[in-house]
Amino acid sequence: MSNVLVLAEHMGGKLRKVTLSTITFAREAAKLTGGQVYVLVLGQNVSGIVAEAAAGGADKVFFEDSAVFANYLAENYTPAIVKVAQDQGVGIICGAASTFGKDLVPRVAAKFNAGMVSDAIAIWDDGGIKFKRPLWAGNVLTTVEVTTPVKAVTVRTTEFDPIEGASPCATEAVSTGVGASDSAQFVNFDQVKSDRPELTDAAVVVAGGRGLKSGENFGMIMELADSLNGAVGASRAAVDSGYAPNDWQIGQTGKVVAPNLYFAVAISGAIQHLAGMKGSKCIVAINTNAEAPIFQVADYGLVADAFEAVPAITQKIKAL
Ligand code: FAD
Numbered sequence: 001m002s003n004v005l006v007l008a009e010h011m012g013g014k015l016r017k018v019t020l021s022t023i024t025f026a027r028e029a030a031k032l033t034g035g036q037v038y039v040l041v042l043g044q045n046v047s048g049i050v051a052e053a054a055a056g057g058a059d060k061v062f063f064e065d066s067a068v069f070a071n072y073l074a075e076n077y078t079p080a081i082v083k084v085a086q087d088q089g090v091g092i093i094c095g096a097a098s099t100f101g102k103d104l105v106p107r108v109a110a111k112f113n114a115g116m117v118s119d120a121i122a123i124w125d126d127g128g129i130k131f132k133r134p135l136w137a138g139n140v141l142t143t144v145e146v147t148t149p150v151k152a153v154t155v156r157t158t159e160f161d162p163i164e165g166a167s168p169c170a171t172e173a174v175s176t177g178v179g180a181s182d183s184a185q186f187v188n189f190d191q192v193k194s195d196r197p198e199l200t201d202a203a204v205v206v207a208g209g210r211g212l213k214s215g216e217n218f219g220m221i222m223e224l225a226d227s228l229n230g231a232v233g234a235s236r237a238a239v240d241s242g243y244a245p246n247d248w249q250i251g252q253t254g255k256v257v258a259p260n261l262y263f264a265v266a267i268s269g270a271i272q273h274l275a276g277m278k279g280s281k282c283i284v285a286i287n288t289n290a291e292a293p294i295f296q297v298a299d300y301g302l303v304a305d306a307f308e309a310v311p312a313i314t315q316k317i318k319a320l
Contacts, residue, residue, distance in 0.1 A: 003090045004090065006038065007077075008039050009098060010041070021160040025157075037058040038090070041064075050063045062084055080176040131153065137271050205225075209266040210235060210237035211266025212243060230259070236253065260280075261282050262277050274293075285302065
């Protein structure tokens with residue numbers, strides 16, 4: 001029996017939704033190990049975040065409220081995670097396959113000499129704990145067995161819905177004794193300020209492609225997104241053309257999203273783009289070319305000029 005530890009990710013005093021999805025994965029893992037699901041929150045003034053995590057369906061939330069963790073720094077987080085994992089008999093350590101998880105989980109794995117799986121989409125036991133993970137823009141699914149006593153995993157959170165309606169679990173303050181690292185120091189965090197929801201957390205995403213022909217034309221994409229309280233995304237071709245910022249890119253080399261509603265506007269639907277959005281619950285494609293591959297994955301397809309269709313849809317939504 002070993003326990004499963006979820007590394008909580010938070011930003012601006014709020015728990016990231018990807019952590020809740022990671023807890024769902026951890027519940028699957030704990031069924032196999034026969035252990036408990038724990039969440040670890042590191043930060044400063046984290047009581048609100050701890051409360052959010054405690055309602056996420058875990059068995060216990062451990063937290064350390066300390067100035068050392070006021071800003072995320074892997075050099076400070078790693079020894080604290082190692083200490084808690086050792087103290088709590090943890091066999092599987094998991095985080096979201098986000099920028100945070102990709103930075104942190106491999107470092108923790110290295111400290112335990114643990115086998116590591118990236119982007120896990122399934123876990124099962126058929127005489128050994130195995131994981132499924134996508135490769136090559138999702139065109140290949142591989143099965144990975146991890147045989148080390150401690151296993152480290154980043155989770156593709158779009159595959160796991162948060163647990164709804166869980167009763168709040170127990171919380172416990174810990175003191176790991178970790179001090180500020182000598183080797184690295186937090187200097188500054190340049191955050192792009194936006195009132196829109198974070199792309200990977202949003203229930204609605206409106207994405208634009210190269211067919212929009214300019215950055216200014218993304219204005220109508222933003223207006224449609226705002227009418228639905230959604231986030232704005234872009235194809236890589238739109239980003240490379242300078243129409244949209246880098247952090248809007250969705251796809252194999254961008255962000256992976258799975259909102260309830262995804263608008264692909266003037267996006268052809270190359271496999272590398274589909275790799276980042278095909279898990280969306282409902283896909284609406286607007287494209288002038290009826291043969292565009294995006295229509296093969298769309299639930300609703302509109303063969304139309306985006307410059308006419310998008311403002312018309314926005315107007316209808318605003319009128320509701
Ligand atoms: P285009 O392919 O140029 O398509 C534009 C579309 O707009 C066309 O379908 C056209 O019919 C339509 N259109 C034009 N005018 C209008 C109009 N007025 N109204 C409506 N529709 C219109 N791509 C990603 O998106 N994300 C990634 O992460 C990514 N990673 C990659 C990684 C690698 C290793 C490689 C090789 C490629 C990657 N790509 C990625 C690029 C990918 O292959 C495509 O080139 C890219 O997705 C195309 O973007 P697009 O659909 O916006 O542009």
